[in-house]
Every structure is written in C-alpha cells, then in structure tokens.
Amino acid sequence: MNEQHNPWFETTVQQLNDPQNQRVWSVIVSLFGDLAQDKGARISGSALTRIITPMGIKPEAIRVALHRLRKDGWIESARSGRASVHYLTEYGRNQSAAVTPRIYERRAAAPGDWHLLIAEDGAGQATLDEVLLLSNYVAVNRTTALGHGPMPRNLDDLLAAGVNSMSVPGWLKARLFPDHLQDACAALQRDLQQIAPPPAGLTPAQTGTLRTLIVHRWRRVVLRHPDLPPSFHPEDWAGEACRALVFQLLDRLPQPELSALDAQTE
Amino acid sequence: MNEQHNPWFETTVQQLNDPQNQRVWSVIVSLFGDLAQDKGARISGSALTRIITPMGIKPEAIRVALHRLRKDGWIESARSGRASVHYLTEYGRNQSAAVTPRIYERRAAAPGDWHLLIAEDGAGQATLDEVLLLSNYVAVNRTTALGHGPMPRNLDDLLAAGVNSMSVPGWLKARLFPDHLQDACAALQRDLQQIAPPPAGLTPAQTGTLRTLIVHRWRRVVLRHPDLPPSFHPEDWAGEACRALVFQLLDRLPQPELSALDAQTE
Numbered sequence: 006m007n008e009q010h011n012p013w014f015e016t017t018v019q020q021l022n023d024p025q026n027q028r029v030w031s032v033i034v035s036l037f038g039d040l041a042q043d044k045g046a047r048i049s050g051s052a053l054t055r056i057i058t059p060m061g062i063k064p065e066a067i068r069v070a071l072h073r074l075r076k077d078g079w080i081e082s083a084r085s086g087r088a089s090v091h092y093l094t095e096y097g098r099n100q101s102a103a104v105t106p107r108i109y110e111r112r113a114a115a116p117g118d119w120h121l122l123i124a125e126d127g128a129g130q131a132t133l134d135e136v137l138l139l140s141n142y143v144a145v146n147r148t149t150a151l152g153h154g155p156m157p158r159n160l161d162d163l164l165a166a167g168v169n170s171m172s173v174p175g176w177l178k179a180r181l182f183p184d185h186l187q188d189a190c191a192a193l194q195r196d197l198q199q200i201a202p203p204p205a206g207l208t209p210a211q212t213g214t215l216r217t218l219i220v221h222r223w224r225r226v227v228l229r230h231p232d233l234p235p236s237f238h239p240e241d242w243a244g245e246a247c248r249a250l251v252f253q254l255l256d257r258l259p260q261p262e263l264s265a266l267d268a269q270t271e
Numbered sequence: 272m273n274e275q276h277n278p279w280f281e282t283t284v285q286q287l288n289d290p291q292n293q294r295v296w297s298v299i300v301s302l303f304g305d306l307a308q309d310k311g312a313r314i315s316g317s318a319l320t321r322i323i324t325p326m327g328i329k330p331e332a333i334r335v336a337l338h339r340l341r342k343d344g345w346i347e348s349a350r351s352g353r354a355s356v357h358y359l360t361e362y363g364r365n366q367s368a369a370v371t372p373r374i375y376e377r378r379a380a381a382p383g384d385w386h387l388l389i390a391e392d393g394a395g396q397a398t399l400d401e402v403l404l405l406s407n408y409v410a411v412n413r414t415t416a417l418g419h420g421p422m423p424r425n426l427d428d429l430l431a432a433g434v435n436s437m438s439v440p441g442w443l444k445a446r447l448f449p450d451h452l453q454d455a456c457a458a459l460q461r462d463l464q465q466i467a468p469p470p471a472g473l474t475p476a477q478t479g480t481l482r483t484l485i486v487h488r489w490r491r492v493v494l495r496h497p498d499l500p501p502s503f504h505p506e507d508w509a510g511e512a513c514r515a516l517v518f519q520l521l522d523r524l525p526q527p528e529l530s531a532l533d534a535q536t537e
Contacts, residue, residue: 121387124412129442146395149414164415166437168432171431171433172430175427176391
C-alpha cells in the first residue's frame with residue numbers, strides 16, 4: 006500500500022529534517038520514546054519503515070540501526086508470523102523515561118527550589134564531580150555546582166546553600182548556553198515557524214513521522230542545556246520560544262494509536 | 272590621691288590581664304573606644320594613668336604609646352593648665368566607630384540576609400578580592416565569598432545568590448574559626464567565669480580599668496572571627512558564651528562619666 010500523497014507533509018518533513026545530524030539509531034530512540042515507551046508497546050517493522058523512510062532514510066539503514074540498538078540492549082525484536090515487531094527492553098524504557106520529563110515539560114523552569122554546593126579548593130572537588138553526574142546539577146565553576154530539587158544528604162564535605170534569588174553574570178550564561186547550542190536553537194525556531202497548520206487527513210504513520218522529527222529536533226536542544234529559570238538565559242535565547250512552538254505543533258498532531266499504525270500494514 | 276585598696280579589684284584585674292598580648296597602644300585604643308569615643312570627649316593624662324597602671328603598665332610605657340598613637344593620627348593631646356588631655360582625632364573616631372557595632376553587639380548573628388558571590392575560575396577572582404576587603408564578607412574558597420546585608424550592585428562579573436539556608440562543612444568551620452582563635456576564646460570564657468560579682472564601692476577609674484580590660488580581651492576575639500550564625504560555629508565554640516559573660520559583666524560595671532574620672536584627679 007502506498008502512502009497518501011500530501012504536499013504539506015512532504016514540505017514539512019523537509020523543513021524538520023536535519024540531514025547533518027541524522028543518526029538513525031538516535032531517530033529510532035526518539036520514535037520509541039514518543040510512540041512506544043510503555044511496557045508492552047510494540048511497533049511492527051513495517052510501521053517503523055513507513056514512519057522513518059519519508060525522512061530520506063533507507064530500509065537498510067534502519068536494519069543496521071536496529072541491530073546496533075539490540076546489541077546495546079535498548080531494543081528487542083521478535084517474529085510475529087511473517088512480520089517482525091520491535092520493543093524497548095527494560096533498560097531502554099528506563100533510559101527513555103529518564104529524559105521524558107525534561108523533553109515533554111511544557112513550562113520553563115521556575116526560579117524556586119535551587120541550591121548551590123560549594124567545595125573546598127583542591128581535595129573537595131572530587132565530591133563535587135560526583136554530584137555533577139546527576140542530571141539536576143550544572144557546574145558553575147571548578148568548585149561550585151548549581152542544582153534544583155531537594156537538598157542532597159550525606160554531602161558533609163560541601164557547603165550547601167538554599168538559594169532564593171540569583172543574579173547571573175554573562176560568563177555563566179555563555180558557559181551554560183554556548184554559541185553552538187544557541188545556533189541550533191535559533192535554527193529550530195526558524196524551521197518551526199515556517200510550518201503551516203497541519204491539514205486534515207494525515208495517516209497515522211505520517212503523524213508518527215512528524216512527531217518523531219519534532220521530538221528528535223527538540224530533544225537535541227532541550228537535553229543539551231540545563232533546565233534553568235529565565236534569569237540564566239542569554240539575551241535572544243530561543244529555547245522557550247521553541248518549547249512553545251513544539252507543543253503547539255505536537256498538540257495538533259495527536260499521538261497515533263499503535264494499533265492504527267499496524268492496521269495500515271494490513 | 273591613692274586608689275582605694277580593693278582585693279576583689281586586684282584579683283579581677285589579674286584574671287583579665289593578658290600579659291602576653293599587652294600592647295599598650297592597643298589597650299589605649301580599647302579604652303578610648305569604650306570611654307571616650309564621642310566627639311568632644313577628652314581624658315586627662317592623670318585619669319589615663321590611673322586607669323591603665325593597675326594593669327601593670329608603667330607611666331613611661333603609656334607616654335610612649337600615646338606618642339605612637341599621635342604619630343599614627345589616632346589621638347591628639349593638649350595642655351589644660353598644668354594637666355594634659357587626650358582625645359581621638361576624627362580619623363581615630365572613625366576607626367573606632369567602624370568596629371563598635373561588632374564589639375558591642377549583644378546578639379549573635381542571625382541566619383537570615385546572607386548571600387554568596389561566586390567568581391569565574393581565573394580572571395573573576397580579582398573582583399572577588401575587592402569584595403573581600405569589605406568587613407561583611409568572608410572567603411569560602413578561592414572563588415566564593417559569603418556576605419550579609421544588602422546585595423551589592425555593579426558586580427556584573429559575579430554570580431550573586433541570596434541564601435535562605437546553609438549547611439556548613441567541617442573544613443569551612445575550621446577555616447573561619449581556626450584553632451588559635453578557639454583557644455583564645457576558651458581562655459577568655461574560663462577567665463570570665465572565675466570573676467565574682469563586682470562589689471559596691473569601686474571608683475570610676477577602677478570601673479574604667481575593668482571595662483577596658485574586658486573590652487580589650489573581647490575585641491581580640493570578636494574582631495578576629497566573622498560574625499556568622501550558629502550553624503557556622505565549630506562544636507565547643509565558646510564565642511557566644513563569652514559574649515553573654517562580657518555583657519553580663521559590663522552591665523554590672525556601668526560606664527563612668529568622664530567628669531567623674533577627672534574629678535578624682537583634683
């Protein structure tokens with residue numbers, strides 16, 4: 006069965022595609038995170054192919070990427086008659102779930118609930134390095150980490166200070182939001198702004214293609230900068246504008262049922 | 272005229288005296304700060320002698336110290352008939368006034384109203400060094416200063432964070448309250464605890480001697496550590512116990528009128 010011809014769909018896929026950064030395994034991770042993250046969720050090989058090939062990715066490249074993801078323990082595959090089905094392993098689901106709250110958070114970070122952890126010069130930095138492995142911390146300088154959420158326990162070697170206001174210098178904004186990230190973010194904003202409202206009549210697979218592309222572009226921005234309140238943003242930071250555009254578009258492209266994706270294959 | 276013989280006075284002077292650290296000019300600075308800090312306040316040479324000599328300091332040493340304080344711009348001296356009078360210069364009054372609030376503060380520092388200033392590694396430390404010249408800041412490490420009071424302006428190079436709670440590690444307590452300070456403080460506490468309540472009938476000069484000794488010992492402790500809330504104190508820190516004992520004793524030895532000190536000379 007051929008996909009429905011839809012000029013809006015083809016234009017939009019081109020606008021969202023980022024051929025420079027199209028690692029197929031990473032696209033598949035975005036796809037499973039968005040469409041089939043729940044335990045028990047399975048996607049057939051043919052649904053995968055129909056979602057991904059419109060991005061200009063060949064079936065052979067999808068097979069290679071699936072092989073790699075199986076080897077890395079992210080995905081398992083099974084046979085169902087003549088068809089193959091793929092699903093996240095428990096490890097894959099956990100990895101995916103770990104970043105889901107940040108990717109799908111609709112509101113920008115609030116200024117409250119932040120703390121600073123400060124180490125002694127020299128020896129104390131080892132303790133700080135451990136803290137910085139946690140996703141809710143960013144490095145301010147060699148001896149200072151900024152984090153949010155509850156204050157950690159058992160950090161006897163660090164000065165821990167709950168913070169109720171912050172004034173952020175330029176060097177720290179530049180450190181947390183480097184130029185290449187600002188550029189990627191501005192490019193995403195430009196691309197999202199050019200997209201016309203989705204027409205009626207998209208197939209479930211086309212919706213899957215578009216959602217995967219949007220989430221894939223967005224996660225490459227949102228997961229590469231810390232989730233910090235507006236006072237930390239450089240002037241002209243497009244991240245929050247992107248966030249609004251991303252969810253405006255996702256809301257117009259509701260997640261297709263997995264059964265609807267598979268129904269197309271029959 | 273001879274001073275009244277008073278065994279309690281002699282014992283107490285011995286308990287409070289710290290012959291190892293008896294720089295006479297510094298004792299005179301404590302004396303003026305306590306008894307004659309106001310503009311226009313003057314102390315006669317004979318009153319000075321009667322207040323200081325019971326500490327075991329010879330009149331010749333007082334003359335040498337006064338000479339040094341005049342040379343350094345702290346004190347001026349004048350003749351009044353056959354008698355000499357001494358008073359703080361404007362510079363001396365300002366120096367004295369700058370530390371008076373901390374010496375005479377009856378309450379320990381409160382935990383509120385603190386902020387951290389954090390510099391970039393390397394270049395940013397120069398800005399921090401300027402901040403650390405201010406009396407309301409202490410260094411936490413090479414890139415961090417802790418201060419209280421209103422947040423400074425024009426510190427664009429520093430991350431400024433208002434703080435609402437702090438948990439203080441051992442290395443920072445040891446840095447802010449080093450052993451020699453803890454020892455001096457414990458010794459003062461011991462000495463103050465041994466003093467019996469003052470009897471009636473002390474002369475104004477005797478009261479001046481005792482107040483000067485108490486303030487002199489206390490300022491050498493209180494001005495050598497930052498004024499920080501209890502969570503910063505090492506275990507067994509005697510500073511707040513000293514503070515309570517100091518004001519208990521000073522309240523029982525009310526400041527003598529300068530006219531009463533001079534009346535004794537006639």
